[in-house]
Amino acid sequence: MIGIDFGNQSCFVAVVKDGGVETVDNDYSLRATSSVVAFSARNRILGVAAANQRMSNLTNTISSFKPLLGWRWDDFFVQDELNKLPYKVIPHHSGGVAVEVNYCGKDKSYSVEHVTAMLLTGLKETTEVVLKGEIKNCVIAVSDSGIKLVLKKKYEIIEYRILIGFGHGGMVYDGIGTFLGQNEIPGMVPSYFTDPQRRALQAATKIAGMNVLQILSEPAAVSLAYGYYREDLPDEDEAPRNVVFVDCGHSSLQVWVCAFSEGNLKILTSCSAPSLGGRDFDSLLGLHFCTEFQKKYNIRPESNPRAYLRLLTEVEKVKKSMSSNSSVLPLNIESFLDDMDVSGNICRAESETISQSLLNGVETTLKNCLKDSKLQPKHIDSVEIVGGSTRIPAIKELISKIFKKSVSTTLNQDESVARGCALQCAILSKSRGIKSFKVQDIQYHSIRIVWDESLQEDGWKEVLPLHGPIPYSDSVTFHKQGNTFKFKVKCPLAEIGDYSIDNFSYELGDTTELRLDVGMNADGIFNLNEATAFHNNPK
Structure with missing residues (x-):
C-alpha cells in the first residue's frame, strides 16, 4: 500500500511502515522521480533516466503533461499549454489529447492517460523492488467512480430506456454508462482537477496495475x-x-x-x-534573458526549442539561488547557439520586478x-x-x-502530499497500528445540469454547490412534457457528459415528474445514481 504524489515536475512515493511514514527512494537513490517519459530507437525510458537524456532526444521526451490529463483537445486550456511544450501534441481519436513520438523507428501516438500510466507503472515497479513485495493498492480512493443511470419502477413509473454519451479524455463506458476505469490506491490530485481529469487519473492508475482506494485532493x-x-x-x-x-x-x-x-x-x-507555479516564474525570467541575448548577441533562443529548454534549466538554477542570495548572480551557458557562449546576470529585486x-x-x-x-x-x-x-x-x-x-x-x-496519501491508504486499509482520522474534504467546483444553454439561467440548475462537503448526495426534480429529457452535466471548466432519458409513455397534456438522484463521491467524482419518472395525468 503506497501513497503517490503525481506532480507536474516530480513524483514522490511514500509508505506507512512501523507506525511511521517513509518516502521511498527511486532507482537513483533519490526521493524525487522526474515526471518524464521518453521514447528511443530501442526502448522506453522513465523518470530520472528520461530527464537525463532529454536534451539529446527532445521531441521524443514527454514532460509537463499533467496539465493535459483529462482535457479535450478543443478546450482552451489545452491550446494554451501547447505553446509551452517542445514535443508534438495531437488530437486523440476519443476527442482528448495525445502525443506523437518516434519509438523503435516507428511514428506512434499515445493518449496522455497512457503516458501517465507508463510513468505510474515505473513508480510501481521501482517501489516493488525497494519494498520487496507486490504493490496492489495506492491512494487515489475509489468507491463507485462511474456514472450510472438506473431506472426503477415506482408507483406509476413508465417504460424507459437510457442512452449515455461518452465521457471526456478517452474514458470508456459500457452500454449502461458504467465507468470501466475503476481502481483502488490513494493518490493525489490538485484541487483544480475537474471531474474528467480525476476519471482520467483513475484510468491511468488502473492501466498501471494498481487499485485506487481514493482520489485524494492535495489539500486533504x-x-x-x-x-x-x-x-x-x-x-x-x-x-x-x-x-x-x-x-x-x-x-x-x-x-x-x-x-x-x-x-x-x-x-x-x-x-x-x-x-x-514555478514554471511560470521561469518562463518570465527566460523571456527576459531572451530579450537581453537578442540585443547583446543578436540571437533568438525562443525560436530554438533545445536552446530555450537549456536556458530555462539555467534560469531555474539561478532562481533557486536567489531564494537565499539577494546579490547579483551570473547566468553563463557555454556553446548555447551556434557554439556561442552567452552570459548575463540578475538579482532578486530585478527578478521580482519581472515577475510582478x-x-x-x-x-x-x-x-x-x-x-x-x-x-x-x-x-x-x-x-x-x-x-x-x-x-x-x-x-x-x-x-x-x-x-x-x-x-x-x-x-x-516536497514530500508532504505523498506522505498524506500513504497515511490515508493505511487508514482505509485498516492497517495494524494505524488510528482512524476523519478527513472532511470539499467540492472544489460547482456542478450544473444544463438542458438549454440559450436560456442562460433559466436553462440550467446547480445540483452540487461549490465548497459543499463530500461525499454529498441530493435529489433534484424536473417537470417535463414530452418523452425525452436531454441534458449536459457541467462544471465551470469542463463538460462531464451528455445524457438522454428517452421514451416516456406520453400523451398530449401529460407531465412527467423526473427525479434525478445525484451525488459527489469521496473521490470528488460526480455520480448520477438513479433516475425515476412519475407519470402525472391531469385528466
Whole structure:
C-alpha cells in the first residue's frame, strides 16, 4: 500500500511502515522521480533516466503533461499549454489529447492517460523492488467512480430506456454508462482537477496495475500529513485549530484553510490558480534573458526549442539561488547557439520586478482564500507552506503580510502530499497500528445540469454547490412534457457528459415528474445514481 504524489515536475512515493511514514527512494537513490517519459530507437525510458537524456532526444521526451490529463483537445486550456511544450501534441481519436513520438523507428501516438500510466507503472515497479513485495493498492480512493443511470419502477413509473454519451479524455463506458476505469490506491490530485481529469487519473492508475482506494485532493493529503501525528489538537467540543496552507508547486498555486480537532480535519475553503507555479516564474525570467541575448548577441533562443529548454534549466538554477542570495548572480551557458557562449546576470529585486504580474496573482489568490474562509487573521493559528516555489522570498513576504503571521515550515515542502496519501491508504486499509482520522474534504467546483444553454439561467440548475462537503448526495426534480429529457452535466471548466432519458409513455397534456438522484463521491467524482419518472395525468 503506497501513497503517490503525481506532480507536474516530480513524483514522490511514500509508505506507512512501523507506525511511521517513509518516502521511498527511486532507482537513483533519490526521493524525487522526474515526471518524464521518453521514447528511443530501442526502448522506453522513465523518470530520472528520461530527464537525463532529454536534451539529446527532445521531441521524443514527454514532460509537463499533467496539465493535459483529462482535457479535450478543443478546450482552451489545452491550446494554451501547447505553446509551452517542445514535443508534438495531437488530437486523440476519443476527442482528448495525445502525443506523437518516434519509438523503435516507428511514428506512434499515445493518449496522455497512457503516458501517465507508463510513468505510474515505473513508480510501481521501482517501489516493488525497494519494498520487496507486490504493490496492489495506492491512494487515489475509489468507491463507485462511474456514472450510472438506473431506472426503477415506482408507483406509476413508465417504460424507459437510457442512452449515455461518452465521457471526456478517452474514458470508456459500457452500454449502461458504467465507468470501466475503476481502481483502488490513494493518490493525489490538485484541487483544480475537474471531474474528467480525476476519471482520467483513475484510468491511468488502473492501466498501471494498481487499485485506487481514493482520489485524494492535495489539500486533504497535506492537511492529513500535518494533523495525523499531532498530539496537541483541541478536543471535538472545543474551538478547532485553523491552519492556512499555501502550496506553490511547479505548475500551480493552491491555498486552503483547514480546521483541526482531535482525530478530525475539515477543509473550510480553497482557492487555486493553475498557471501560477514555478514554471511560470521561469518562463518570465527566460523571456527576459531572451530579450537581453537578442540585443547583446543578436540571437533568438525562443525560436530554438533545445536552446530555450537549456536556458530555462539555467534560469531555474539561478532562481533557486536567489531564494537565499539577494546579490547579483551570473547566468553563463557555454556553446548555447551556434557554439556561442552567452552570459548575463540578475538579482532578486530585478527578478521580482519581472515577475510582478505573477506576484499580483499570488496576492489575489491569498486574499480570496482569506475572504472565502470568513475568518479574521487573528482566528488563524498558523500558516504552513509546502511546494518548492513557496521558497521564493517575495511569496513568503506576501503570505506573512496578508495573514499577519510568520510562515511555518513544519511539513516537508516536497514530500508532504505523498506522505498524506500513504497515511490515508493505511487508514482505509485498516492497517495494524494505524488510528482512524476523519478527513472532511470539499467540492472544489460547482456542478450544473444544463438542458438549454440559450436560456442562460433559466436553462440550467446547480445540483452540487461549490465548497459543499463530500461525499454529498441530493435529489433534484424536473417537470417535463414530452418523452425525452436531454441534458449536459457541467462544471465551470469542463463538460462531464451528455445524457438522454428517452421514451416516456406520453400523451398530449401529460407531465412527467423526473427525479434525478445525484451525488459527489469521496473521490470528488460526480455520480448520477438513479433516475425515476412519475407519470402525472391531469385528466
